Amino acid sequence: MRDGLPRNQALVLDMLRSDQGRALTAYELLARLGPAGMRGPQTIYRALEGLLKCGLIHRIESLNAFTACAHAHEGHGYGHHTHRPAFAVCRNCGAVRELDDPALAAVLGVVADRSGFAVQDRVIELVGACGACAAAPG
Amino acid sequence: MRDGLPRNQALVLDMLRSDQGRALTAYELLARLGPAGMRGPQTIYRALEGLLKCGLIHRIESLNAFTACAHAHEGHGYGHHTHRPAFAVCRNCGAVRELDDPALAAVLGVVADRSGFAVQDRVIELVGACGACAAAPG
DNA sequence: GCGGATGACGTGATGTTATCACATAACTGA
DNA sequence: TCAGTTATGTGATAACATCACGTCATCCGC
Ligand SMILES: [Zn+2]
Ligand SMILES: [Zn+2]
Ligand SMILES: [Zn+2]
Ligand SMILES: [Zn+2]
Numbered sequence: 001m002r003d004g005l006p007r008n009q010a011l012v013l014d015m016l017r018s019d020q021g022r023a024l025t026a027y028e029l030l031a032r033l034g035p036a037g038m039r040g041p042q043t044i045y046r047a048l049e050g051l052l053k054c055g056l057i058h059r060i061e062s063l064n065a066f067t068a069c070a071h072a073h074e075g076h077g078y079g080h081h082t083h084r085p086a087f088a089v090c091r092n093c094g095a096v097r098e099l100d101d102p103a104l105a106a107v108l109g110v111v112a113d114r115s116g117f118a119v120q121d122r123v124i125e126l127v128g129a130c131g132a133c134a135a136a137p138g
Numbered sequence: 139m140r141d142g143l144p145r146n147q148a149l150v151l152d153m154l155r156s157d158q159g160r161a162l163t164a165y166e167l168l169a170r171l172g173p174a175g176m177r178g179p180q181t182i183y184r185a186l187e188g189l190l191k192c193g194l195i196h197r198i199e200s201l202n203a204f205t206a207c208a209h210a211h212e213g214h215g216y217g218h219h220t221h222r223p224a225f226a227v228c229r230n231c232g233a234v235r236e237l238d239d240p241a242l243a244a245v246l247g248v249v250a251d252r253s254g255f256a257v258q259d260r261v262i263e264l265v266g267a268c269g270a271c272a273a274a275p276g
Numbered sequence: 277g278c279g280g281a282t283g284a285c286g287t288g289a290t291g292t293t294a295t296c297a298c299a300t301a302a303c304t305g306a
Numbered sequence: 307t308c309a310g311t312t313a314t315g316t317g318a319t320a321a322c323a324t325c326a327c328g329t330c331a332t333c334c335g336c
Contacts, residue, residue, distance in 0.1 A: 115226040120266040128258040
């Protein structure tokens, strides 16, 4: 159990990290990890749930996909401090970049307070074209 | 064709407006509008696509659901200026509130510029409990 | 060691969300 | 009228996610 993670979580995390900077859907993971013994969606979703809970991956709502946390490194394991960063997402190539901006975090805090909602989670995604795709023809 | 909208778009928009401040999924709309003659998901999704395009409704990514724009009024029709506001979303009761905050818009602009992405769309959702649900027992 | 509690996993079925493909009808402007 | 476009009807299918139930292993108090 690499990193002290259960086998399936380790498999999924390794796969997501091997695609660092991109996002994969649950079924893409299933297809890639079928040979490694993961045979049903449930298996994948359970692993994803565990990894989300301990902050090692993030869900990208606008893609229904998942990406390894750019700040969770080998040694962190279970104790990694979870965060909810903003993301820039490329519709063309699936590139995903975490955007950690203190000013954004601050203003989101203010907006949340004013909203009268007890905010438990944030979804902040800037969707468009990454530099490469914006420059490319077509 | 109310508001100059095609029949199905008008049906969907009326239904969403009748649930102002909440979000409905495509299949909830289908169930409610079946009696009015909308019989397949495709019919609903086509209407939603048209309404999204002219800014009369918004999609809530964290709910896979849709809500009438709080600022689109009777007279606006096709020409309504589209915007991509932030939302506060209640997980418990489905309440949705548009949050229009100039400071947030400004800082998002800065973050987008810095990201190196050509941002085409934004998903900004604060997910939690609305005031009523936060106060309620259970 | 036993017995229960917990956590991880396997797996088939099912539920939910979204799109494809193709045919038909309606509207628009020569 | 006739072509081009927009809107619609409809069955099938794809993509995303969860339920339900059973198994096995580990841990812990007894
Ligand atoms: Zn991260
Ligand atoms: Zn790209
Ligand atoms: Zn609006
Ligand atoms: Zn509520």
